[in-house]
Each structure stands twice: as C-alpha cells, then as structure tokens.
Amino acid sequence: MKEYNVAILGATGAVGTRMIQQLEQSSIPVKQVKLLASPRSAGKVLQFKGQDVTVEATTPESFDDVDIVLASAGGAASKQFLPEAVKRGAVAVDNTSAFRMDPEVPLVVPEVNEDAIAQHKGIIANPNCSTIQMVVALKPIFDVAGLKQIIVSTYQAGSGAGQTAIQELDDEAQQHLNGEPMTADIFPVKSEAHHYPLAFNLLPQIDVFEPDGSTHEEWKMVHETKKIMLGDMNDPKIKVNATCVRVPVVIGHGESVYFEVEDNTNLDAHKVQELIKHGNGLVLEDDPAEQLYPQPINAEGHTDTYVGRIREDPENPGAYNLWVVADNLLKGAAANTVEIAEKLVEHDLVRVPADYYGKE
Amino acid sequence: MKEYNVAILGATGAVGTRMIQQLEQSSIPVKQVKLLASPRSAGKVLQFKGQDVTVEATTPESFDDVDIVLASAGGAASKQFLPEAVKRGAVAVDNTSAFRMDPEVPLVVPEVNEDAIAQHKGIIANPNCSTIQMVVALKPIFDVAGLKQIIVSTYQAGSGAGQTAIQELDDEAQQHLNGEPMTADIFPVKSEAHHYPLAFNLLPQIDVFEPDGSTHEEWKMVHETKKIMLGDMNDPKIKVNATCVRVPVVIGHGESVYFEVEDNTNLDAHKVQELIKHGNGLVLEDDPAEQLYPQPINAEGHTDTYVGRIREDPENPGAYNLWVVADNLLKGAAANTVEIAEKLVEHDLVRVPADYYGKE
The missing domain is CATH 3.40.50.720 (NAD(P)-binding Rossmann-like Domain)
Incomplete structure (x- = not known):
C-alpha cells in the first residue's frame, strides 16, 4: 500500500x-x-x-x-x-x-x-465554512428539483475567527457576568480599526466590506456557491443573497436558508425531508412534536451537517425554509x-x- | 388638564x-x-x-x-x-x-x-416584539414603493421570555465558563416538555409549533405584519416568510430582512437610506467605512429602531437587505x-x- x-x-x-x-x-x-x-x-x-x-x-x-x-x-x-x-x-x-x-x-x-x-x-x-454546510444541505434538492434562488442569513460562531477569538468571547462573557465593561480586540475583524464585543451581542460584519456594502463573507457565500454548484463563480442560474452575522456561540454555525426550486412538480416538505435524510453527509433533525431541530451544542465535535425546521412557504409555491447547523471547525474546515x-x-x-x- | x-x-x-x-x-x-x-x-x-x-x-x-x-x-x-x-x-x-x-x-x-x-x-x-421593529423599519419604504414580499430571519434576545429567563441565560453562561454542564428549565418555551441551554447556543424555536411546522412566533410575524400594514391578517398583498431564532443575547433583537418592493422606479440603496434616516422612530446606522451598523448592546435602553447594512440585491432588481435592531423590552413592548x-x-x-x- x-x-x-x-x-x-x-x-x-x-x-x-x-x-x-x-x-x-x-x-x-x-x-x-x-x-x-x-x-x-x-x-x-x-x-x-x-x-x-x-x-x-x-x-x-x-x-x-x-x-x-x-x-x-x-x-x-x-x-x-x-x-x-x-x-x-x-x-x-x-x-x-x-x-x-x-x-x-x-x-x-x-x-x-x-x-x-x-x-x-x-x-x-x-x-468558506458558511458555504460548505449550505451547499451540502441543498445538494440533494438541487439534484432532483434544481434551484432558482437562495436567500440565507447566517448565525456564525466566534471560533470562525480562530483560537484567540474563542478566548476573547469567553473573557467578554465573564466580564459581562461580573458587571464589568467588556473589552474587545479581535471581533469583528482583527485587522480593522474598530472592535466590538461579541458576548451577549450580534455583529453583522464578518470579514471586510466590499464596495457594494456587502461583506467579503457574504460575497464568498454568493460566489463560492455558484462555483461549487454550477462551476462558474458568476453563473446567474442560481441567485444567491447572503447576510452574515457573528453570534456569541463558540462552535457551530446556524443558517436560516430560504430557497426556490426550478421544478416543484414532485416536491413538498415531506419529500425534502426524505432527500435530506438520505443525503450525503447530512443528518435530518426535524420533528416539531419532539422539539427536535439542529443546535450548535449538539453539532459540536461532529463532521455531519444537521438540517431541520423544513417548511413549505404557503405563499410561494416551490419555496422552502431550512435551518442548517454544522461544526464550523470540522465540516466547515x-x-x-x-x-x-x-x-x-x-x-x-x-x-x-x-x-x-x-x-x- | x-x-x-x-x-x-x-x-x-x-x-x-x-x-x-x-x-x-x-x-x-x-x-x-x-x-x-x-x-x-x-x-x-x-x-x-x-x-x-x-x-x-x-x-x-x-x-x-x-x-x-x-x-x-x-x-x-x-x-x-x-x-x-x-x-x-x-x-x-x-x-x-x-x-x-x-x-x-x-x-x-x-x-x-x-x-x-x-x-x-x-x-x-x-x-409582538419582533413584528414591531420590522414594520417600523419598512414603513417609509412601503409608503413610497409598496411591498411585494418580506423574508425575515430573526436573532431574538433571551429577555423576550421574561425576567427569569434572563437569569437562566446568565446562569448557563457562568456554568459554561466554569466548565460545568449547563442546566435549562425555561428555554425554548417554559410550558413545553424539553428545555435546552441558550448560552453559547442557538434555539430555532420561539413559542410552540403550529401544525404546518412553523412556530407560533413565526405565525405572528406573518399575520401581525399583514394586519398592521394592510388591515387584514390574511391579506395576500404582502407575502411574509419568517424564521425566528433565539440567540444568547440578553436584550435587543436583530433581524435580517430581505424585501421586494412593488415599484422600484425611484428607489435605490441610497434612497432607502434617506427614507430610513427621516422615518419615524428610526435611526440610520449605516456606514461600512466606519464599521457602523446596529448592535444590540448599543440599542439597549433606547426606544428607537436602528437600521443598517442597507444593500440592493444585484441579482434581483427591486430587492433589498436591511439589518434591524431594537430593544425588545422597550420598542418591542x-x-x-x-x-x-x-x-x-x-x-x-x-x-x-x-x-x-x-x-x-
């Protein structure tokens, strides 16, 4: 061998x-x-x-x-x-x-x-970590029904900014619990001029800003998705709209994904569940009656991508919602x-x- | 008097x-x-x-x-x-x-x-708290351009579940920092069978589940928005798609709002900024060069609704993104x-x- x-x-x-x-x-x-x-x-x-x-x-x-x-x-x-x-x-x-x-x-x-x-x-x-878990989740749907549009909002863990960022998030959380002012040196972007606490806060900036007002993280989700799924980073066949937000979680990105398929003829929420259930690298966690849905603390340490909260949009036939969670340091990297x-x-x-x- | x-x-x-x-x-x-x-x-x-x-x-x-x-x-x-x-x-x-x-x-x-x-x-x-800040932000745009569709993902603070929930979030955060297992008795919904930690985690359940797989919080955002903006909770004129997620923030809801206007003739991202700037109860915080955008820790204690990250969707003319933050206990309640x-x-x-x- x-x-x-x-x-x-x-x-x-x-x-x-x-x-x-x-x-x-x-x-x-x-x-x-x-x-x-x-x-x-x-x-x-x-x-x-x-x-x-x-x-x-x-x-x-x-x-x-x-x-x-x-x-x-x-x-x-x-x-x-x-x-x-x-x-x-x-x-x-x-x-x-x-x-x-x-x-x-x-x-x-x-x-x-x-x-x-x-x-x-x-x-x-x-x-990029946020792209990977989204395309893994959408792949089995793309294969059977095609995709016209993706609108995604991310909930990204602090560890995406590295080991020192994890420590900063912990330190800030302890400062807050002690009633002390929180100090920030890394988030949202270490090389940028301003730093803000992430603990008990939300930072709608990941990576630097592009001239059009999107962040580079959002730009990556748009163009990486096109390159991976269609072979061309600028292919207009799938429209992608991304908003990336850093949240005070240590490990595990969440994503609220809305998508419209090209051909809804044989699809419904149940069929989407079945596709996820049998999809590569995917685990279906979707049972509202049992309050079963993906959570970062459960995804941490695992290499699979977890999908739940699967819903049809009653006002937009052919549109669906998913909630996707994966360990950003493992499947995401x-x-x-x-x-x-x-x-x-x-x-x-x-x-x-x-x-x-x-x-x- | x-x-x-x-x-x-x-x-x-x-x-x-x-x-x-x-x-x-x-x-x-x-x-x-x-x-x-x-x-x-x-x-x-x-x-x-x-x-x-x-x-x-x-x-x-x-x-x-x-x-x-x-x-x-x-x-x-x-x-x-x-x-x-x-x-x-x-x-x-x-x-x-x-x-x-x-x-x-x-x-x-x-x-x-x-x-x-x-x-x-x-x-x-x-x-509902999450509805209020969204309709305040969209009102000046609705008045000049109409609205066809709203797709919103929320980042909702723990305090929305009440005073005891705030204490639970703090306690869980301290347990996590001490390396102890986190205990949960309130989140996501006190009356439900299962409880999960919110600290350093994300819970895609706010309120109980509806038969169609949405949560009641999501149902509220859809139907309250229609009743407030159109006068009828079932008016199909504005389509609303909502995903509501609880995040480990104490005070201040964030919302990633994608919307499509009816008439884009006189609108662009700059005009949306101007509308927000002069809108009732609104504060524009939107300057990428200065890393200025709404954050929960800045909105806490204020009654205004903060809006930033305003972008046009280059692939969908007439579609825009906003990031909206407000103190959920004040403007939201x-x-x-x-x-x-x-x-x-x-x-x-x-x-x-x-x-x-x-x-x-």
Missing part, C-alpha cells in the same frame, strides 16, 4: 489542531506527518497517533518529500508557501480564501462536486479538507501535472 | 418594570398609578416618580376608577382581566397575544398605523404600549364606546 507524507501548515490553530485529529481518523495511509507553523509556534510539541511531533517553522524546503499539504495558516501563508510545495511535487488542500476564485483551482465539497478534484493542478481549495485529501488518495490523484499551478 | 388613573398589570416583570419607567417619561398626565400583579408579587414596593407604590394582587375590582390599563402579565391574565377593566370604563393597551388577531381589536404600532387606534372598543393590542396610550390621550380617545369589547 502506498503511504503518504503529509504536512499540516498552521498546525497549532483552531482548525490546524482539528486537521491533525481528522487526519488521525482518516483512511489516508500516513507515512510521516510534518507539523508546520510560524516561527513563533516552532518548537511546540503536539501529538499524532500518540507520537510526539515537534512543530517546525515553515520554509519552502519544509515541503521537500511532502506528498500532501493541508493548509490553514491564513491567506498570506498559503499564497507564499503553497506554490513552493506544488513546485516540489506536493498536492495542497487549502482552507484559506487565497485560491478559491482562481479558475485553475477546483473549489470542492466532496458531497457536492467531488468530480472537480480531478482537474487539480496541485492546489485544491476548501470553501478541517473535516472537509481531510475529506478532499481522502478523495485524492482514493482516486490516485496525489500528483502534480506537468502544467502544475504556478509553473513559469 | 385632564389627568388619568393608570393601572399596570404585570408590573413586576421585565416588561412591566419598563412600562413604569416609560410611563414616568411619557406625556400622559398621571393622577394615580396602580401596580397590579399576581398574588405572589403582591406587597412588593416599587417606585413611580420617586414615590413608593405597593403592588396589589389583581382582582376585577382593581380596575374601578382606572382610565388606562397597560397589560403585560401573560395572555391568560389579559383574557381574564381586560374585559373586566373595559366593563368598568377603562381602555386597555395589551402587550400579550391574547387579542391581537381579534377583528374588534386594533393592532397598533404608532409609526405605522396610528389611525387604527380610533377604532378601539376598549382594547388595543400591542404587536413597554415603549410601544406607552406610545399607544399617549396617542389615546392626545386624541382624547380614553373612553369606551357604548358597544364596548365583550359587552353582552
């Missing part, structure tokens, strides 16, 4: 540590694992399958002899190091937004567009990344083509 | 205590205030304009000589006592859902349908109730007609 050397770039972060766990549980035969991070985190000792692994500072040479790279160290690190890794023969699965809209880079959610993996030139992009790597291995696609990404 | 005896039913609750404050600050000339509650709360001493007032247990005779009743002691108490108050010549403004859909009872948000007050037969209903009472006084409508509500 072929075995692979796997490097995890950003191994000490909220997503990186989960990539290690997901890799441990994956079907990928791992020969050796290399844990890479910034010089600040170098020397830290983490575990892989019970063995100590010392974190190394990332250099281009770190990728010599590496077969698969799983990256989640921020867009700048991916832009700097992934072409270096590919040049050295590694295939990279990138969890940052650095390459998602690059026409030469497949953007993949295995349950939705697994076939796109085969087109890779060394880099495969993992979509680490788990999806490792699943892509599993598919690479399964289809023997762990090799860069002659016209690899960034070849001069 | 005419002076009025005012009774507050449910005076010790989260809304009732705010009704006292709002009444203190109102233009209503108050001769005497009577604070009514359940026998359990009787004897408690509260203050009105610096004077001690002892809370009394409510009986039908409590309303002898009362001119105006402000009620927020639950639907059962309103059903039991408000007809008794009206029979004794008092006009009641009711914050519960008991009479909202009664065709003989006006459902009023002064900024939207003040004229409906004149049709009262002794009882005027105050809408106590302040709107007292504003209705102010209008009653202003227009000399504090008297019950011969065919008063409930006359046998």
Whole structure:
C-alpha cells in the first residue's frame, strides 16, 4: 500500500489542531506527518497517533518529500508557501480564501462536486465554512428539483475567527457576568480599526466590506456557491443573497436558508425531508412534536451537517425554509479538507501535472 | 388638564418594570398609578416618580376608577382581566397575544398605523416584539414603493421570555465558563416538555409549533405584519416568510430582512437610506467605512429602531437587505404600549364606546 507524507501548515490553530485529529481518523495511509507553523509556534510539541511531533517553522524546503499539504495558516501563508510545495511535487488542500476564485483551482465539497478534484493542478481549495454546510444541505434538492434562488442569513460562531477569538468571547462573557465593561480586540475583524464585543451581542460584519456594502463573507457565500454548484463563480442560474452575522456561540454555525426550486412538480416538505435524510453527509433533525431541530451544542465535535425546521412557504409555491447547523471547525474546515485529501488518495490523484499551478 | 388613573398589570416583570419607567417619561398626565400583579408579587414596593407604590394582587375590582390599563402579565391574565377593566370604563393597551388577531381589536404600532387606534372598543393590542421593529423599519419604504414580499430571519434576545429567563441565560453562561454542564428549565418555551441551554447556543424555536411546522412566533410575524400594514391578517398583498431564532443575547433583537418592493422606479440603496434616516422612530446606522451598523448592546435602553447594512440585491432588481435592531423590552413592548396610550390621550380617545369589547 502506498503511504503518504503529509504536512499540516498552521498546525497549532483552531482548525490546524482539528486537521491533525481528522487526519488521525482518516483512511489516508500516513507515512510521516510534518507539523508546520510560524516561527513563533516552532518548537511546540503536539501529538499524532500518540507520537510526539515537534512543530517546525515553515520554509519552502519544509515541503521537500511532502506528498500532501493541508493548509490553514491564513491567506498570506498559503499564497507564499503553497506554490513552493506544488513546485516540489506536493498536492495542497487549502482552507484559506487565497485560491478559491482562481479558475485553475477546483473549489470542492466532496458531497457536492467531488468530480472537480480531478482537474487539480496541485492546489485544491476548501470553501468558506458558511458555504460548505449550505451547499451540502441543498445538494440533494438541487439534484432532483434544481434551484432558482437562495436567500440565507447566517448565525456564525466566534471560533470562525480562530483560537484567540474563542478566548476573547469567553473573557467578554465573564466580564459581562461580573458587571464589568467588556473589552474587545479581535471581533469583528482583527485587522480593522474598530472592535466590538461579541458576548451577549450580534455583529453583522464578518470579514471586510466590499464596495457594494456587502461583506467579503457574504460575497464568498454568493460566489463560492455558484462555483461549487454550477462551476462558474458568476453563473446567474442560481441567485444567491447572503447576510452574515457573528453570534456569541463558540462552535457551530446556524443558517436560516430560504430557497426556490426550478421544478416543484414532485416536491413538498415531506419529500425534502426524505432527500435530506438520505443525503450525503447530512443528518435530518426535524420533528416539531419532539422539539427536535439542529443546535450548535449538539453539532459540536461532529463532521455531519444537521438540517431541520423544513417548511413549505404557503405563499410561494416551490419555496422552502431550512435551518442548517454544522461544526464550523470540522465540516466547515478541517473535516472537509481531510475529506478532499481522502478523495485524492482514493482516486490516485496525489500528483502534480506537468502544467502544475504556478509553473513559469 | 385632564389627568388619568393608570393601572399596570404585570408590573413586576421585565416588561412591566419598563412600562413604569416609560410611563414616568411619557406625556400622559398621571393622577394615580396602580401596580397590579399576581398574588405572589403582591406587597412588593416599587417606585413611580420617586414615590413608593405597593403592588396589589389583581382582582376585577382593581380596575374601578382606572382610565388606562397597560397589560403585560401573560395572555391568560389579559383574557381574564381586560374585559373586566373595559366593563368598568377603562381602555386597555395589551402587550400579550391574547387579542391581537381579534377583528374588534386594533393592532397598533404608532409609526405605522396610528389611525387604527380610533377604532378601539376598549382594547388595543400591542404587536409582538419582533413584528414591531420590522414594520417600523419598512414603513417609509412601503409608503413610497409598496411591498411585494418580506423574508425575515430573526436573532431574538433571551429577555423576550421574561425576567427569569434572563437569569437562566446568565446562569448557563457562568456554568459554561466554569466548565460545568449547563442546566435549562425555561428555554425554548417554559410550558413545553424539553428545555435546552441558550448560552453559547442557538434555539430555532420561539413559542410552540403550529401544525404546518412553523412556530407560533413565526405565525405572528406573518399575520401581525399583514394586519398592521394592510388591515387584514390574511391579506395576500404582502407575502411574509419568517424564521425566528433565539440567540444568547440578553436584550435587543436583530433581524435580517430581505424585501421586494412593488415599484422600484425611484428607489435605490441610497434612497432607502434617506427614507430610513427621516422615518419615524428610526435611526440610520449605516456606514461600512466606519464599521457602523446596529448592535444590540448599543440599542439597549433606547426606544428607537436602528437600521443598517442597507444593500440592493444585484441579482434581483427591486430587492433589498436591511439589518434591524431594537430593544425588545422597550420598542418591542413597554415603549410601544406607552406610545399607544399617549396617542389615546392626545386624541382624547380614553373612553369606551357604548358597544364596548365583550359587552353582552
């Protein structure tokens, strides 16, 4: 059996540590694992399958002899190091937004567009957390009835902003409970001028603003959904309208999804339930009589996407509502990344083509 | 100058205590205030304009000589006592859902349908908190461009479930921060079989479920909006689709509102901003460059409705997004109730007609 050397770039972060766990549980035969991070985190000792692994500072040479790279160290690190890794023969699965809209880079959610993996030139992009769980939920409906329009409002957990953001949310909550003023240094966006508390509050800004008044997170949901479901980031066939809001939850994004299908002939709420129930990577949690519906505290630690509150809109035939919850650090990031790597291995696609990404 | 005896039913609750404050600050000339509650709360001493007032247990005779009743002691108490108050010549403004859909009872948000007050037969209903802030925000747009469709997802604060619910949310947050399991006895709905923690979680259930899979809170948003804006709870002219979610915020509901206008000829995002800026009871907070947008922690304690994140949908001409925040206990409840009472006084409508509500 072929075995692979796997490097995890950003191994000490909220997503990186989960990539290690997901890799441990994956079907990928791992020969050796290399844990890479910034010089600040170098020397830290983490575990892989019970063995100590010392974190190394990332250099281009770190990728010599590496077969698969799983990256989640921020867009700048991916832009700097992934072409270096590919040049050295590694295939990279990138969890940052650095390459998602690059026409030469497949953007993949295995349950939705697994076939796109085969087109890779060394880099495969993992979509944004909020996009992934939505397209997983809509995929079985899209397959049987088509989609005309999606209107989504997100309820996104603080951990999407990383490990230090989780601590900030906890600190703010404790300050509030102590009757002290809350202090904020990270939310809504660390690099921006103003910071606001998230604890017991709502922040309708995730990522920076676009010129049209949408946030970049909302822009991502619109264009990533089109690229994943239709193959083209600007395809007008499915209209997507997104509003992204950060909520004081640690782990687990919620999404209120309204959608209209192209052909409602054979669809109703019960049929949508059946499609979700048998959909890939989906768990149906939809029983009002038992007060059963998806909740972040139940989704935490799991790689499935949970769907409930399925309703027909009585005033708009062909329109439905869903409530979708997933662990944003797992299905929204680490788990999806490792699943892509599993598919690479399964289809023997762990090799860069002659016209690899960034070849001069 | 005419002076009025005012009774507050449910005076010790989260809304009732705010009704006292709002009444203190109102233009209503108050001769005497009577604070009514359940026998359990009787004897408690509260203050009105610096004077001690002892809370009394409510009986039908409590309303002898009362001119105006402000009620927020639950639907059962309103059903039991408000007809008794009206029979004794008092006009009641009711914050519960008991009479909202009664065709003989006006459902009023002064900024939207003040004229409906004149049709009262002794009882005027105050809408649900989540409905009020949405219709206040949409009113100036409705007036100039009409509305075809509203799709709203709410982010509702825990205080909507009352004073004990606020304590439960705080307790759960502290348990979570201490690393202890969270205990839940109130959320999502006290009378229901199952209770789930709200702290660091999301609960897509507010109020009980309807047979069609929507919650009663969602049903209220649909039908109250139609009754307030169109005069008929079932008018199909404006389609309304609502998803209501409880979030771990203490005070201040957020709403992600998507709407389509009837006539987009003279409208764009900038014009919507101008309409909001000059709308009644509205504050425009919409400057992405300055990261200015409505947040619950800023709305708390204020009676205005805050609107921002105004965007045109580039794929749906005539469709817009708004983010709306208001203090659910003030504009969503106590302040709107007292504003209705102010209008009653202003227009000399504090008297019950011969065919008063409930006359046998």
